[in-house]
Amino acid sequence: MFSFLKKPKPNKVTVTSEARELFVAQDKTLLEAMLAEGMAMPHDCKVGSCGTCKFKLLDGKIRELSPSALVLERDELSAGYRLACQALPRSDLTIALDAPLLSQQAVKNYPATIVAATRLCPDIINLIVELDRPLSFTPGQYADLSLPSIDGPRSYSFAFAPKNGSAKQLQFHVRHVPGGAFTDWLFGGERLGTQMEVAAPYGAFHLKPSKAPMLCIAGGSGLAPIMAILQEARALGANRPVILLYGARTKAHLYCLDEISALAADWNAPFEFIPVLSEESPDSPWEGARGLVTQQIAEIPDRAQCEAYLCGPPAMVDLAEEVLLKAGVSRHAISADRFLDRSSAR
Ligand SMILES: Cc1cc2nc3c(=O)[nH]c(=O)nc-3n(C[C@H](O)[C@H](O)[C@H](O)COP(=O)(O)OP(=O)(O)OC[C@H]3O[C@@H](n4cnc5c(N)ncnc54)[C@H](O)[C@@H]3O)c2cc1C
Ligand code: FES
Numbered sequence: 001m002f003s004f005l006k007k008p009k010p011n012k013v014t015v016t017s018e019a020r021e022l023f024v025a026q027d028k029t030l031l032e033a034m035l036a037e038g039m040a041m042p043h044d045c046k047v048g049s050c051g052t053c054k055f056k057l058l059d060g061k062i063r064e065l066s067p068s069a070l071v072l073e074r075d076e077l078s079a080g081y082r083l084a085c086q087a088l089p090r091s092d093l094t095i096a097l098d099a100p101l102l103s104q105q106a107v108k109n110y111p112a113t114i115v116a117a118t119r120l121c122p123d124i125i126n127l128i129v130e131l132d133r134p135l136s137f138t139p140g141q142y143a144d145l146s147l148p149s150i151d152g153p154r155s156y157s158f159a160f161a162p163k164n165g166s167a168k169q170l171q172f173h174v175r176h177v178p179g180g181a182f183t184d185w186l187f188g189g190e191r192l193g194t195q196m197e198v199a200a201p202y203g204a205f206h207l208k209p210s211k212a213p214m215l216c217i218a219g220g221s222g223l224a225p226i227m228a229i230l231q232e233a234r235a236l237g238a239n240r241p242v243i244l245l246y247g248a249r250t251k252a253h254l255y256c257l258d259e260i261s262a263l264a265a266d267w268n269a270p271f272e273f274i275p276v277l278s279e280e281s282p283d284s285p286w287e288g289a290r291g292l293v294t295q296q297i298a299e300i301p302d303r304a305q306c307e308a309y310l311c312g313p314p315a316m317v318d319l320a321e322e323v324l325l326k327a328g329v330s331r332h333a334i335s336a337d338r339f340l341d342r343s344s345a346r
Contacts, residue, residue: 011089015039016058017096024089029065030055031084035202038106041097042204045340046085046155053084060093105136105201112145112198114191115169120255121248123176124221125186127156128169135200136166139207139228140337143170143200147182153199154182157311157337159224161231170198173255175221177341205337207232208307212333213240215306217320219247219293222312223256225337229309230263239268243300247293247316249279251286294319297327304328307335314338 010023013030024033031053034041044050048066057080065086072081116128129145137143139161144153156172176183185191207229214233218226223246230242242264248254254275264271276289276296289296294316297303308324310317317338324334 011060012092013060013089014092014094015097016094017098018101026088028088029085030062030087030089030093030095032107034084035107038103040102040104040204041084043085043202044338046202047340047342048083048086049340050338051083054081054098055084055087056080056096056098057082057087058094058096060095061090062087062093063090064088102204104138104204107199107202108135110135110198110200112170112196114194114196117186117191120173121253123253124255125174125176126159127172127174127186129172129196129198131168131170131198134166134168135170135198137162137201139232140205140225140335141201141203142205142225142337143172143198144202145172145182146197146199147185147194150181150185154341155202157203157205157225158201158228161228161235173221173224175339180341203337205229205309205311205335207236208335210307210333211240212305212307213302214242215297215300215303215308215324216242216244217247217293217297217308217310217312217316218244219312219316220253220339222310222316222337222339225311226309227256227259227263234263234266237268241270241272242267243272243274243306245293245296246273246275247312248275248277250277251280251284253277292316292319294323297323307333310334310336312339314340 008026010025012021013024014021022033022037031041031043043053051071068082069077110131112129112131115130118126120126137158142155142157144155146153159171159173174186176187205225216226260273274289274296276293278292280286304327308329310320317336321334321336
């Protein structure tokens with residue numbers, strides 16, 4: 001049949017600070033289009049709540065999925081800053097960015113099948129999905145998983161470092177969020193063979209080239225990208241001391257213990273693993289650390305000289321960052337990844 005309906009024309013976006021142009025389809029956000037072009041635009045949440053993806057709109061019109069005013073300060077708004085993850089270009093645009101962008105792998109879509117889903121602990125599943133072709137990514141990055149039956153994608157960090165930089169089978173540590181559409185579904189029955197779509201790679205959390213001791217702080221499934229980064233460091237022959245602080249609710253919620261022991265045994269420098277339990281019964285024979293994982297930071301000698309990698313629930317990461325800054329760790333020596341979800345969208 002003949003259609004008289006013309007597909008709307010994509011808008012041209014000129015990024016003056018990068019001397020670069022890209023085209024954005026009418027139904028794509030500016031952030032989606034930049035990532036698809038391999039431009040490493042910073043972003044944490046993609047739902048308009050963190051403010052990381054701000055850009056300066058110099059000319060042109062956008063429609064906002066949620067108002068930038070909910071996140072950005074008044075002076076930023078009057079200077080023209082807006083959120084790329086919430087901006088649908090409605091004309092050709094001219095924009096500028098505050099810092100130069102690195103280039104990274106372009107985000108692409110991959111048909112995928114669930115090939116394994118096994119419990120690691122009461123509320124975390126080790127999810128393995130197989131793609132139709134290999135995907136290249138940097139340990140610390142994440143993927144968006146989409147099921148046709150659930151509205152919108154869900155973000156999960158790669159829980160491993162790929163050999164030779166790419167992999168066809170992907171591993172994720174998925175924590176159950178009660179009341180969450182995707183995780184209620186995943187934890188609710190046998191899911192092997194389910195088809196989904198994976199969009200990746202996203203994110204800028206990664207191992208930095210440094211000789212400083214590494215202080216890794218993870219909460220719950222926040223261990224996933226930390227394991228990936230540590231595996232990469234080991235493969236590169238890193239010769240830096242590591243302290244891994246891991247916060248879990250109870251002893252039963254500790255997982256990956258064998259992998260952590262293997263990593264520590266194979267590490268070229270001292271490797272200390274400190275699990276910290278927040279809800280272990282006072283009657284339990286547990287003799288390790290108790291309380292919030294962030295309380296242990298004060299116990300670490302020479303902590304101001306460390307390079308920190310933080311990952312897990314946003315409140316834990318915020319607190320860890322605050323404690324580290326107060327302890328004299330430079331802001332540049334802190335890398336953080338916050339596991340935001342829809343409850344943090346404003
Ligand atoms: C970059 C990144 C990497 C991540 N990596 C991991 C990982 O490796 N492992 C991991 O376990 N998690 C990870 N997360 C978190 C993970 O994406 C979320 O836990 C997941 O999206 C939850 O999906 P869900 O469908 O189960 O919950 P959702 O349906 O998205 O709901 C999440 C929570 O929000 C509530 N909610 C839903 N809609 C709204 C609304 N409109 N307003 C207020 N509250 C609402 C729900 O009741 C529920 O409590 C990551 C997050 C990010 C941003
Ligand atoms: S990525 Fe856009 S506000 Fe968080």
